Amino acid sequence: xxIVGLTGGIGSGKSTVLKWLESxxxxxxxxxxxxxVLLDQELKQAVISRFGDAMYSKGTxxxxxxASLVFNNPNALEDLNQIVHPAVQQAFEEFKQYNLTxxxxxxxxxxxxxxxxxxxxxxxxxxxxxxxxRIQRVMKRDGVRREExxxxxxxxxxxxxxxxxxxxxxxxADRATLEKQLEDLFVWLSQSSKKD
Numbered sequence: 001x002x003i004v005g006l007t008g009g010i011g012s013g014k015s016t017v018l019k020w021l022e023s024x025x026x027x028x029x030x031x032x033x034x035x036x037v038l039l040d041q042e043l044k045q046a047v048i049s050r051f052g053d054a055m056y057s058k059g060t061x062x063x064x065x066x067a068s069l070v071f072n073n074p075n076a077l078e079d080l081n082q083i084v085h086p087a088v089q090q091a092f093e094e095f096k097q098y099n100l101t102x103x104x105x106x107x108x109x110x111x112x113x114x115x116x117x118x119x120x121x122x123x124x125x126x127x128x129x130x131x132x133x134r135i136q137r138v139m140k141r142d143g144v145r146r147e148e149x150x151x152x153x154x155x156x157x158x159x160x161x162x163x164x165x166x167x168x169x170x171x172x173a174d175r176a177t178l179e180k181q182l183e184d185l186f187v188w189l190s191q192s193s194k195k196d
Contacts, residue, residue, distance in 0.1 A: 008127030
């Protein structure tokens with residue numbers, strides 16, 4: 001089994017790539033989505049202990065409130081990562097056990113490089129997109145101001161730092177170009193999975 005890390009800066013289009021890979025029958029683990037589920041369930045008490053019960057409204061995490069706190073406080077962000085990352089890693093180990101016969105597994109993670117998790121992947125696919133496109137996507141998706149998006153971007157590595165550590169780079173400048181590259185990626189992954 002080959003573990004393929006899928007990463008890219010906020011708003012780069014990782015989710016689009018992930019859905020495409022899933023449509024090809026490749027088991028995909030979405031770290032960000034799993035993390036969100038865990039924060040509403042098993043990790044709820046740990047978050048309340050660290051950040052207070054005001055982070056939850058009617059039993060559901062107020063993501064905007066938590067994001068506002070951690071993206072303005074490096075210590076709070078580090079504490080949140082210490083709560084979430086081990087639990088997400090455990091969930092990924094269970095996902096691997098469930099998909100033991102798959103030749104390829106994709107593990108999506110926004111901070112694959114920043115967290116050091118890329119070292120546990122056999123291959124890494126990086127999704128890049130023009131900065132302004134990314135900003136506009138996140139503003140629309142999350143309903144946040146430009147300044148908030150730029151703060152989040154500042155916490156992630158620049159693409160220039162990620163590219164030398166990546167095995168395959170997708171440039172998500174426009175849909176047609178991305179789709180052509182996705183076909184190339186699928187061929188490349190299929191060939192890679194047959195190599196020892």
